[in-house]
Amino acid sequence: MTRELHSFPGGLQMPTFKTLSDQEMSILHPLPERLILPLQQHIGIPSQPCVSIGDKVLKGQTIARAFGYVSVPMHASTSGKIIDIGDYPVPHPSELKAPCIVIESDGEDKLFDIRPTNEYASVDPKELQDVIRECGIIGLGGAGFPAHVKLNEGVENAVDTLIINGVECEPYITCDDRLIQEKASYVVAGTRMIRHAVQAKHCVIAVEEDMPAAYAELEKLIDDDIELVKVPTRYPAGGEKQLIQVLTGKEVPSGGLPIHAGIVMHNVATAAAVFRAVTRGEPVISRYVTVTGLVEKSRNLQVLLGTTVKDCIKACNFEADENCRVILGGPMMGMHVTNPDVPVIKTTNCILVQENIPRLPEMPCIRCGNCVDVCPVNLLPQQLYWFAKTDNTEASQRHHIFDCIECGCCSYVCPSNIPLVQYYRYGKSQIAAEERRRDGADHASARFAARNERLQKDEREKQSVKEEKRIANQKEDKQSYINAAVERSKAKRALNKKTLEDTNKDD
Amino acid sequence: MTEQFISSPHKHDGSSVSVMMFRVCLALLPGLLAYVWFFGAGILIQCMLAVGFAIAIEYLMLKMRKRPVELFLKDGSAIVTGLLFALCLSPFTNWWITLSGIAFAIIIAKHLYGGLGYNPFNPAMAGYVFVLLCFPAQMNSWPASPEVANTSPALSDYISIIFSNGDSSLDALSGATALSQMKSQLGMMNMVSEIRIEPMFGHFAGAGWEWISIGFMLGGIGLLVLRVIKWQIPLAVLISMLGISMIFNTYDSDVYASPLFHLCSGGTLLCAFFIATDPVTASTTPFGRLLYGCLIGVLAYIIRCWGAYPDGIAFAVLLANACVPVIDHYTRPKVVGEVGS
Ligand code: SF4
Ligand code: SF4
Numbered sequence: 001m002t003r004e005l006h007s008f009p010g011g012l013q014m015p016t017f018k019t020l021s022d023q024e025m026s027i028l029h030p031l032p033e034r035l036i037l038p039l040q041q042h043i044g045i046p047s048q049p050c051v052s053i054g055d056k057v058l059k060g061q062t063i064a065r066a067f068g069y070v071s072v073p074m075h076a077s078t079s080g081k082i083i084d085i086g087d088y089p090v091p092h093p094s095e096l097k098a099p100c101i102v103i104e105s106d107g108e109d110k111l112f113d114i115r116p117t118n119e120y121a122s123v124d125p126k127e128l129q130d131v132i133r134e135c136g137i138i139g140l141g142g143a144g145f146p147a148h149v150k151l152n153e154g155v156e157n158a159v160d161t162l163i164i165n166g167v168e169c170e171p172y173i174t175c176d177d178r179l180i181q182e183k184a185s186y187v188v189a190g191t192r193m194i195r196h197a198v199q200a201k202h203c204v205i206a207v208e209e210d211m212p213a214a215y216a217e218l219e220k221l222i223d224d225d226i227e228l229v230k231v232p233t234r235y236p237a238g239g240e241k242q243l244i245q246v247l248t249g250k251e252v253p254s255g256g257l258p259i260h261a262g263i264v265m266h267n268v269a270t271a272a273a274v275f276r277a278v279t280r281g282e283p284v285i286s287r288y289v290t291v292t293g294l295v296e297k298s299r300n301l302q303v304l305l306g307t308t309v310k311d312c313i314k315a316c317n318f319e320a321d322e323n324c325r326v327i328l329g330g331p332m333m334g335m336h337v338t339n340p341d342v343p344v345i346k347t348t349n350c351i352l353v354q355e356n357i358p359r360l361p362e363m364p365c366i367r368c369g370n371c372v373d374v375c376p377v378n379l380l381p382q383q384l385y386w387f388a389k390t391d392n393t394e395a396s397q398r399h400h401i402f403d404c405i406e407c408g409c410c411s412y413v414c415p416s417n418i419p420l421v422q423y424y425r426y427g428k429s430q431i432a433a434e435e436r437r438r439d440g441a442d443h444a445s446a447r448f449a450a451r452n453e454r455l456q457k458d459e460r461e462k463q464s465v466k467e468e469k470r471i472a473n474q475k476e477d478k479q480s481y482i483n484a485a486v487e488r489s490k491a492k493r494a495l496n497k498k499t500l501e502d503t504n505k506d507d
Numbered sequence: 508m509t510e511q512f513i514s515s516p517h518k519h520d521g522s523s524v525s526v527m528m529f530r531v532c533l534a535l536l537p538g539l540l541a542y543v544w545f546f547g548a549g550i551l552i553q554c555m556l557a558v559g560f561a562i563a564i565e566y567l568m569l570k571m572r573k574r575p576v577e578l579f580l581k582d583g584s585a586i587v588t589g590l591l592f593a594l595c596l597s598p599f600t601n602w603w604i605t606l607s608g609i610a611f612a613i614i615i616a617k618h619l620y621g622g623l624g625y626n627p628f629n630p631a632m633a634g635y636v637f638v639l640l641c642f643p644a645q646m647n648s649w650p651a652s653p654e655v656a657n658t659s660p661a662l663s664d665y666i667s668i669i670f671s672n673g674d675s676s677l678d679a680l681s682g683a684t685a686l687s688q689m690k691s692q693l694g695m696m697n698m699v700s701e702i703r704i705e706p707m708f709g710h711f712a713g714a715g716w717e718w719i720s721i722g723f724m725l726g727g728i729g730l731l732v733l734r735v736i737k738w739q740i741p742l743a744v745l746i747s748m749l750g751i752s753m754i755f756n757t758y759d760s761d762v763y764a765s766p767l768f769h770l771c772s773g774g775t776l777l778c779a780f781f782i783a784t785d786p787v788t789a790s791t792t793p794f795g796r797l798l799y800g801c802l803i804g805v806l807a808y809i810i811r812c813w814g815a816y817p818d819g820i821a822f823a824v825l826l827a828n829a830c831v832p833v834i835d836h837y838t839r840p841k842v843v844g845e846v847g848s
Binding site: 008009014093171176241245251252253254255256293300325327329331332333334335336352354359360361363365367368369370372373376377378379380382383399400403406408411412413414416417419421422507 | 513514515516517518519520522523524527575582608622623624625664734737786787789790792793823835839840841842843844845846
């Protein structure tokens with residue numbers, strides 16, 4: 001490997017618990033009776049249903065259209081009947097209900113007519129993006145940002161390096177590892193397609209050091225065109241900015257995007273989805289999900305989107321009860337869900353069942369600085385905590401609260417057990433609310449100014465219209481006066497003439 | 508499943524304030540053992556007194572402030588405060604001086620500022636300076652050097668001195684410390700080389716005391732290894748103390764004692780590893796901790812050499828505590844991706 005690796009500040013070395021689930025072949029999860037598909041599984045604007053209750057749909061058929069640019073369509077995960085379009089519990093930290101389309105499966109799993117795109121290399125990059133968008137591809141690593149938006153950034157800017165991220169740094173999660181081991185050819189082919197779509201100069205696939213099997217599979221398939229890199233196992237090496245730093249030594253500017261450093265990054269699962277979309281026209285309707293933790297049989301499942309979390313846990317011989325809690329995602333950044341009836345969506349990479357131990361009591365911050373040592377962004381978490389706690393939004397921003405990636409390293413090592421990340425989320429939302437308020441106020445004052453302006457303009461217009469009218473009137477008056485005068489003199493003359501003639505006649 | 512909202516992360520490394528404090532107490536053992544070896548068990552009585560008072564007062568304060576008593580008593584911070592306070596005192600110190608110092612430390616320096624985590628000044632040092640200023644006369648009788656006295660004071664001597672008022676046996680048993688002896692002799696225009704020959708100065712920094720200091724350093728290294736404390740503060744205190752004493756020692760070795768003497772006498776090593784490293788009152792940024800440590804080293808040296816007190820550690824720590832907000836403000840590390848300054 002020729003690429004020189006760099007390091008990022010902080011980070012954690014911790015037990016990975018990956019062997020629980022990474023040895024086992026993944027299995028197809030059986031077809032559930034009912035699938036709940038939230039209209040918003042991505043970051044951006046929810047898609048808009050284009051079917052109605054009672055419609056029959058086929059597997060892979062578009063059932064909701066993208067709405068706006070930062071949005072993707074959604075497809076039926078199996079064939080069946082639409083039985084409801086309404087609000088259901090979705091994976092969301094505050095247990096929100098959100099609009100979903102519910103499909104009752106007919107058990108046939110009949111495929112919709114799909115049209116592959118042949119010879120991707122000859123296809124215009126722009127068109128490739130459309131294909132990717134139409135297949136509903138978003139960042140499948142967990143971020144859920146529509147893939148075509150990132151690709152388009154790539155087309156509009158010169159892309160130096162395309163990074164395909166297979167660094168699954170969170171403990172427990174092995175879905176990318178299994179995916180690479182089982183579908184390495186999809187990943188590599190998809191990587192080449194994305195590369196074509198963004199016209200990247202270099203292309204790197206990165207995996208973690210503790211994924212030797214996946215590495216070996218990829219190594220068999222790549223040529224000189226793709227670099228395969230192992231990065232040291234350290235959380236959060238798979239974070240977008242951290243991985244860029246490790247691979248290139250570049251720091252993504254604070255508040256900026258990877259493209260500002262000439263980089264586009266996609267997840268390995270996204271690459272595999274691109275391959276399916278392009279060569280087979282297959283949309284994103286299923287994904288690899290790691291089910292692990294307390295469950296009897298930890299493993300990866302290939303799950304149709306819309307299957308409930310409860311079903312997946314059951315498939316691993318486990319019933320979630322009140323002695324355990326369910327985390328969607330990994331232990332460091334995952335989301336705790338209390339309702340196991342939420343569906344698996346495009347970004348659900350892991351279902352982690354943990355013992356439900358009550359949180360240790362929160363003590364005051366003793367300023368020990370452990371959090372500073374592990375922060376991968378070089379923030380001062382203990383100061384941010386203080387500012388967030390005291391609603392000091394100005395100081396929070398000065399200390400770069402928005403550069404916090406919520407990786408949770410600081411909370412993990414805090415001897416006082418402070419849920420620091422929760423404070424930062426709160427702090428960020430406070431700032432956002434304040435900004436909205438200010439924007440609102442700005443809007444109001446702008447509206448007021450605009451109204452004044454408009455009124456004045458109206459006034460001026462009225463004035464000038466009057467003026468014109470007056471001038472015009474004056475002109476008109478003069479004209480008519482002249483006309484009248486002419487008329488009169490004509491008449492007079494005519495009269496004179498007549499009189500004269502008459503007199504002459506008389507003469 | 509619980510209904511309460513639980514934020515990520517959903518794992519923890521298991522560290523806690525109590526474990527940290529417990530380790531600090533353990534790390535004091537080598538130094539304490541050396542202390543007992545050279546000067547008898549009096550210091551243990553002093554430690555028990557101080558810790559007992561500290562726990563009792565902490566309990567009362569928590570009750571009065573309606574804080575969760577068990578939770579905060581278990582954090583162990585009062586015990587550490589008690590121990591460090593006791594180690595700054597002479598083991599002969601009368602019990603009521605210990606009580607008033609601890610009371611000042613826990614009530615005023617800690618709880619009136621908001622309790623654990625909110626106190627800007629190191630409580631043990633604040634308590635120590637309080638008694639030093641209030642009872643200067645009683646603070647100067649230290650056990651005589653083992654090289655001078657033939658035996659170390661017996662436990663019964665300690666008990667009678669600590670619990671009586673003005674016991675006559677005190678004068679027979681007490682002597683000056685190396686630092687105060689050095690200071691008074693220098694005041695009499697003697698040269699360092701002359702003073703150092705006295706047996707009480709031991710091998711390099713005071714008979715007995717030098718080994719106690721080394722004991723504290725060993726414990727401190729243990730804390731470094733366990734990552735209870737960070738390396739910046741001890742290193743900075745030691746380097747700055749070494750550096751400044753080396754400068755003056757090279758400039759005039761008749762008036763200024765050797766760097767090794769300064770390093771191992773008085774409270775330098777105890778301070779570097781146990782007192783200055785109190786996280787609550789120290790600077791919290793990596794670079795700030797270096798500055799903070801240097802400040803303590805330099806201030807302590809200045810007070811030792813030119814101030815009115817033989818040892819300047821406690822004052823240096825309190826002064827540096829006062830500078831912490833400024834240090835923290837100017838030493839924020841550069842955030843990844845931050846452009847410009
Ligand atoms: S780790 Fe916790 S206690 Fe230590 S400084 Fe950070 S927030 Fe404070
Ligand atoms: S959650 Fe934020 S503050 Fe804490 S370590 Fe991660 S990036 Fe730093």
